[in-house]
Amino acid sequence: MGDARVHRDDPELREFLSHRRHALLRSAYLMCGDAHAAEDLVQTTLIKVVLARRGRRRIEHLDAYARRTLVNTFIASKRRLWHRERPHEELPDTPALGADTDLGLAVRAALQRLAPRQRAVLVLRFFEDQSVQATAELLGVSEGTVKSQTARGLEVLRATLRHVVGDAVGEVVNEELTHMHGVNR
Amino acid sequence: MTDYTVRELMDKALEGLRPPTEDITDAVLAQASRRQHRRRAGALVATSAGLALVAGLVVMLPHTANGAVGAANKPGPVSATTKAAAPKPLEDPAAVVQSLLPPGIGTVTKLKDLPPTPMPPGRPKAKVWPQSRYDGTYVITKGGRSAALIIESYDPKAVPAQRPFGPDTASVCNETPASWNCAFTRLAGGAGLLEQTEPPGTYGEHAGIVNTASVSYPDKRAFYVIATSGTTGLRPGVTFGGVWGENPPLDRAQLAAFAENPVWFG
Structure with missing residues (x-):
């Protein structure tokens, strides 16, 4: 001690x-x-x-x-x-529709569908509000990798959560994707 | 219907996560201190063991080289040596590993295992699984350079029981764009070999390019070996040498032959 x-x-x-x-x-x-x-x-x-x-x-x-x-x-x-x-074998395909608690569960389940690095990229980019450059530096990967991982991760989220909250989340995620592509090109 | 941003969705996912109630500052500082002490002691032991190993290998290596005969399934000059060697199990795991590597590659030392991650106060202690005596981290040093081999295996017939794993699903190989170089080969007898090369910075900040070979057998046995190009951070506070080079000491073919050797379950 x-x-x-x-x-x-x-x-x-x-x-x-x-x-x-x-x-x-x-x-x-x-x-x-x-x-x-x-x-x-x-x-x-x-x-x-x-x-x-x-x-x-x-x-x-x-x-x-x-x-x-x-x-x-x-x-x-x-x-x-x-x-x-083994994220793809143990999760429900369509999380139950219901209250906000269910949405939280569904989002956690959707995140678990992503590869670990995609998950980390989304958390850094959208939860911790890190830039593409900062995220790339933190993970030791190229900015291009961060962009592609972000796009792919968001697409998975959109596809998975559409079952829970309908197209609303899809539209929002679409906007994020469009914004990301526009900003980062 | 409510519209959600990604951030809002993540906030929803965090609902129900209770903030920590206990302050673990002192526990973290104490655990870090204990690790430092163990590593200092481990470094002394490793140095002594390394010196003893060098002396022992002077006698052992010529015998191993002479025994290198036979054919191998995989191409490459070393795979033939490695597959055919299948030496009689030796007492010292580091010596066994050394005997399966190309002659003159350097000195192999097995590091003391890290203690299990301490659990937060009030939680039961982490289970420590029995493991093969070959499992662990081996450092290869030569001329001031260092690299590492990290071995993990599972034998369902082992007594006491080991932690089961496998076969390798390697979902990371399916990422887009492909940043990893992955290849799966079906081996004779129904075993499967997965070879992976991952770019610098993926496995660890200082691990460099990393090659991995994993073999899964139909009877559930599994063997997994990682070859790194650097050793910084393997044991924080301990330096084993400079970076080995741009690539790990064993290429994919050599590592595959190493993984396929039957000695691991002998």
Whole structure:
């Protein structure tokens, strides 16, 4: 516990750990689709952040570093544990139509239909409001990959959620797609 | 009918997610400290083991090279060596791995496994599954460069029971546009071989280009090996050497032959 005591003097790190956890948990939940898995992902991420902070590398922006660590840890974990990733076999084809709670379930189910990296791209782009360039930098991929992953992910969302909320979501997602293509070309 | 933006849909998906009630700051700091201590100790052990391994290989490698006879299904100069070698199982997993690699590739050291991810307070401890003695992370070092092989296997007949997995569904291979180079081959006896090459930055920030070979057998056995071009971040705080090169030390054919070797379930 010696190091823990020493690093209690790092107020920025402590404040980050205690205040940014929930924000990271929300993104993790969207990617994992499960609260326990999201908590595990966030805790692993925070430990990596602490280790990096204590290491030789100077981390200028803790939040950006944590976000990058979160998505890359998520993608890497799905990559290594490919045998656990069977999104297309276990989900209902047409989520039940009903109240907002049902819509939430349907959106989570729709997100789980996406490949891990597509999921991460959508969360970064639309939930965390990151630009194409920032998302590409965070994921270590080209901007073109981000654009194509976004387009494909949105198309899957639209097709899946049309059963739940009709064409309204389709139209909105269509607008997002049109906007994205127009802006990013 | 309400119109929703993507952001609003995601907000709907988050409904019901309760904010954390416990502050885990101290727990995270303490877990990080414990990891640091373990890795420092592990680095010392690994260094000692590496030195002992080098001494042992001086005797072992010539014997392995002389035993390289026979034919292989896969093309490539090393696959023949690897498939035919199928050496008698050795006690040290790192020595077994070393014996299946091209001669002179470097020194192989097996890293101590990372402890399971700590669970939040109040949650049961993560289950630690028994695994093959070959499972784990191996670092190859030569001339200041380093690369890694990460092995995972499953044998349904193993006692105690191992964590089941496979066959490889590799949904990532179906992404558009294709950023991964994937190939599936049906092997003799009904086994399936999936080879993948993923671009830098996908597997890990510093892993470089990564090759993977996974073999799934009809009797549910599965073997999975990843070859990375770099080792930074494998064990945070521990440096094994510079980047191996643009590509991992084993190309796809070599890695496939390595994965198909029967020694893993011997």
